[in-house]
Amino acid sequence: MPKTTVLLNKMACQLYSDIRFIAQLNPTQIVDDDTAKMFNSLLAEVRQNFHSVPQVFFFGEMTGRTIKYKDALIVVGQLKSIMEAVLTDEGGVMPPAATPTDKKPKESSNPNDSVHDAELYGHSPPVRVNEDGTIPFSLEEEARMNEE
Numbered sequence: 001m002p003k004t005t006v007l008l009n010k011m012a013c014q015l016y017s018d019i020r021f022i023a024q025l026n027p028t029q030i031v032d033d034d035t036a037k038m039f040n041s042l043l044a045e046v047r048q049n050f051h052s053v054p055q056v057f058f059f060g061e062m063t064g065r066t067i068k069y070k071d072a073l074i075v076v077g078q079l080k081s082i083m084e085a086v087l088t089d090e091g092g093v094m095p096p097a098a099t100p101t102d103k104k105p106k107e108s109s110n111p112n113d114s115v116h117d118a119e120l121y122g123h124s125p126p127v128r129v130n131e132d133g134t135i136p137f138s139l140e141e142e143a144r145m146n147e148e
Helices: 004-025 033-049 054-058 069-089 139-147
Strands: none
Touching (some): 004 033, 004 069, 033 054, 054 069
């Protein structure tokens, strides 16, 4: 049975992945109450199980409808990175989990297939990704894409 710390890290990775998905589609969308509640629950568990790591106490709880997904992505990514570093330093309990930014998107004939599960999320426009794995964003580019 996996240790609690490993399970918390997997939960942080999944939350990061979910928030990243939303941020890719609309980075300025406001975080809803459910996402904030999920982060706050995870943060409470992380504080309890990683109490010897002072960095986890620098994270504040999220309040729904006050933070944008692009900002939430940064916060959850930092928490996930700290947890992975601590678990790796504790004698190699687990290797760092691969995140979507660590690997190139898989090739597919349907661009939506590599972005998300259409059955769960519905269909969405394809997301353009730079060679380095980042998603380009500028207001001018967004306006041009909306015109097309």
